Amino acid sequence: MLPNRAYIKVQQVRPDATAKGPPIVQSIQLVPVQALPDRFQTIFPFAMFNAVQSGCFESIYESNDNCVFSSPTGSGKTVLFEIAICRMLRGWQNGTFKVVYMAPTKSLCSERARDWKAKFESLNLRCEEMTGDSDINSLHHVQRADIIVTTPEKWDSMTRKWKDHEKLVRLIKLLLVDEVHILNKDRGAALEVVVSRMKSIGSGTRLVALSATVPNSQDIATWLGRNSDTPDIPAVHKRFGEEFRPVELKRHVCGYQSTANAFGFDAILTKKLPDVIIKYSQAKPIMVFCFTRKSCAEAAKFLAEWWKTSTPRERYWPAPTDQIAVEDKGLQSTVTAGVAIHHAGLSQQDRTAVERAYLAGSLSVICCTSTLAVGVNLPCHMAIIKNTVGYEAGAIKEYSDLEIMQMIGRAGRPQFDTSALAVIMTKMQQVKHYEQLLSGQERLESCLHLNLVEHLNAEIGLGMVPDLCAAKKWLAGTFLKVRLEDNPAHYQINGDTPDRNLGARLERICESAISELRRLELIE
Incomplete structure (x- = not known):
């Protein structure tokens, strides 16, 4: 279990004591969306920026300096990118420009591209996704797009192949780097190289990088520099602690001794799920992240049988409120106990039925693969990561820190809860690493020297x-x-x-x- 310092407080809002105006959260006066010109206000479906967004507003909207912002998952960092785009539009109304958004995974890119295509249509901006799955005519997409959504590897590949890359790159006025803390992992070398390349080629390109809470995010600011004219001065840097998370998150790491392989260990963890639920659950919605589809099915079957053989008083989640119509035979046998599975092997009809029933409260437990952590808006009260390995390029590997944080990020429903729970079930030798990760104590190092x-x-x-x-x-x-x-x-x-x-x-x-x-x- 993490020490008490890892537990956090819910944001406290108080009115300004000396004047009538926007409220103050965590000693930061909130900025109303009306601070932006009318044409930008429709992008934001709320009246007031939150504390993190307000604390960064002046730096990101009132200047063109490079910026590095570090804050917890769920604190609204993506809005900072959108404010940066508004700032760029204000300064480049009549010129030709491009924005590049880079995220480490295709799923994150797809989610961002879908959102921004709709959101920026009103400003006549064309948003195009360019990942490994994109159309072969990638250069054509780049040429016609105003906002390019891509991965570091794809952007690295593109900039290596351009015959006239310098001319095209000079059109890029804003580079947005999401999840910049992946610098710490093997894939971080591609990100490091491509950002360094953009710094040297793209004179005048503004860099905005967002990171999870890490102790040395200031080093990223030192690397990026304030701007192309003063690269030796660090970028603007703001770091927000766990107290800025919208819902208090209590985190636990459970370690288990085992000499079994990944599949044998996973079967052991399935049997341990009731113990974890009994210890930490509060009869609220649960997500159990599993590393294979088979693991999802086995976990759902085991939990459903546990629920059915328990007396009503012993049950840790309520019975389904409605009958749920699904085609999958395995799913049919578990939904009657309020338990479902969710992965790409299900039909779209069944996945939609599960999502709707879960949001309506008819289902209480979803056993899913890690893909549900991105792109589907299904928050839970308690997220359980059952086993910390997954498939990558046909081999079993530990999840990346980013994947772990995305799964944990599903815990917390601001509209329903003031607190949430995340439990990681892993091998004993991995406990220290995950405790450091969850408490934001793991320092970022470069991986460029490896390649x-x-x-x-x-x-x-x-x-x-x-x-x-x-x-x-x-x-x-x-x-x-x-x-x-x-x-x-x-x-x-x-x-x-x-x-x-x-x-x-x-x-x-x-x-x-x-x-x-x-x-x-x-x-x-």
Whole structure:
């Protein structure tokens, strides 16, 4: 279990004591949407920006400085991107421009593209999604779009292939980076490289990055710089703690000893679900995230049987209020106990029936795959992550921190609850990692050094790095350089030893990488 400091308070709203005006939340005076010009107000379906949005409003709307904002899941960070777009529109009314939004997963990109296509239509902005699943004519989409929604890998691939990439990139006036804390993971290298590339090519491009709560988000601000004219001054940086989460979230990590493989361990965890529900549940809606469709079915069947064999007083959720019509045989046997499954293997008709019944209160428990954590608005009171592994490229791997936080983000229903619960069920040796993750104590480190030779080769191919001096300058513009300065012993790089002289170390790293490229005959 996490220490008490990980528990948080619900936002307290109080009126201004000295004047009539917008309320104050967490010592921040809320900003009304009417502070924006009339044409922008229709984008926001509420009258007042919340505390996080209001605390950032002046920085993001009244200036063109690069910004880094760190706040908890569910605190309304996406609205900050929308305010930044409004700011850009105010300054580029008659010019040609493009906005690029980058998120780490296709599901996040699809959700954002759907939302923004509808939202910005009134401003005559065309929003196009460009991910691995997008149309083959990606460049055509980029050329006609005003807002481009993409992943770091796709944007990296596109900018590597453009024959006239510099001309096109210079049209980009705003780069929005969502979930920037993925810098910490293997895929973070692609994000780091493409943002560094945009910094060097896209003179005048404003960068706005949003992060979950991490202790060294200031390092991201140092990396991005205030603007292209003053890159040595950090970007505007604001960090909001867990007290800004709209619903109090109590978090627990349950560790279990096991020598079984992932499937055997998962079966053990299924049998442990009643213990977790008995200990933490409050007879309110529950989501159980499972790593396979079969795991969903087994968990739902086990919980339904547990409920049916319990006396009414012993049951931890109410009986269904209505009969639920579904086609799937397994689903038919569990919905009578208020339990359902939800994954891509169900028909669209059954998935819709489950979603509607859950929102109506007829179903109390959904056993689902991690895909339900993105794109479907089904909040719960209690989120249980049963096993912390999933399938990636045909192999079983630990979920990424982003996936874990997205699943946990389903816990909390502001319209119904003042508190919510999240429980992670994992192997004992993973407990410390998840406790640090949930309490925001895990520091961000760069992963660029793990694939440095490959990425340097790409920059050389683009003509960005013609010689050793340029290579050193390129490396000096990365997040890796920022972390090398602060935590030099963390990085083990071929041909390098930790050195108090950062400049000398960067030069050695570049020389080693270039030598390796020559050995491989990739450069002359």
